Amino acid sequence: MRKLRADRSNEAVAETKKAVVQAFRRGATGIAVSPLSPDAELAQITVTKATYKATTRDRTKTEDWIKANYGEKVKTRTRIVGSDTDVLNVLRTLAPYLLEEEEYVPDNVIYELELKSQKARQPMGWGGEVGDDAPPGIEVTISDPKVNFTFRDRELIDDLITSGVVDEDGTITGHGA
Numbered sequence: 001m002r003k004l005r006a007d008r009s010n011e012a013v014a015e016t017k018k019a020v021v022q023a024f025r026r027g028a029t030g031i032a033v034s035p036l037s038p039d040a041e042l043a044q045i046t047v048t049k050a051t052y053k054a055t056t057r058d059r060t061k062t063e064d065w066i067k068a069n070y071g072e073k074v075k076t077r078t079r080i081v082g083s084d085t086d087v088l089n090v091l092r093t094l095a096p097y098l099l100e101e102e103e104y105v106p107d108n109v110i111y112e113l114e115l116k117s118q119k120a121r122q123p124m125g126w127g128g129e130v131g132d133d134a135p136p137g138i139e140v141t142i143s144d145p146k147v148n149f150t151f152r153d154r155e156l157i158d159d160l161i162t163s164g165v166v167d168e169d170g171t172i173t174g175h176g177a
Contacts (some may be wrong), residue, residue, distance in 0.1 A: 017147040026050045026145060034156045035165055041152045048146040054117035056110055058137035063105040065135040066113070070126060073109045076101050113138060 024030060027049035034040040056062050067074050080087050082098035092099060113135055117123045121142075123134035151157070160166045 020045055020147045021047055021145045032149075034160065036156075036159060036163060040156055042156050043152055044150040046148045046150070048143070048148075050145070051143040052118050052121050052140055053143070054114040054123070054138055054140045056114060056137055057139045059110065060137070062110060062113065062135050062137035065125075065137070066105050066109060067103065069129070069135075073105065074103050075106055077104055078102075 024045070024047045026047055029044060029046045031041050032043045032045055034042045078099050079102045080098065081100050082095075086095070087098055090098060113125070116126065117135075117138050117140050120130070120140075122130055122140055123136075123138035124130050125133070125135050129135070157166075
């Protein structure tokens with residue numbers, strides 16, 4: 001029985017939050033008043049502002065785009081092609097055949113693109129490239145709205161339950177005083 005009540009309560013909270021998100025704009029704050037006494041503030045309701053997050057979903061495509069469009073951001077590093085034992089036993093000057101130079105895109109360059117895209121709320125290159133010209137592999141997502149209830153007077157909740165306006169699970173009954 002207790003689990004059923006908790007599930008009903010959680011469902012009611014989720015539905016209430018969904019309704020609040022539809023009624024309020026992102027970043028808004030409002031006051032819920034008691035239906036028994038409109039001058040009594042029951043809770044403060046806040047819907048969070050939208051935040052955006054850019055994530056690289058396909059690093060290879062993003063790196064290829066950077067190499068093709070912003071070659072100056074590409075670095076060169078030495079990559080070991082021999083075994084670790086060989087490299088430890090032979091110095092670079094004595095056995096350069098064990099080493100090879102390769103181009104790579106540093107992590108901070110990818111991070112710069114993610115930050116730029118996050119700010120633009122869409123994939124964007126350093127030169128303002130968007131749409132078909134934007135760096136591939138970058139995805140920008142918007143946060144889900146969070147609804148926060150800050151109760152101002154918890155005793156009002158007891159009054160709503162006692163008067164039959166809401167049941168113990170927090171579901172509005174439509175009955176009462």
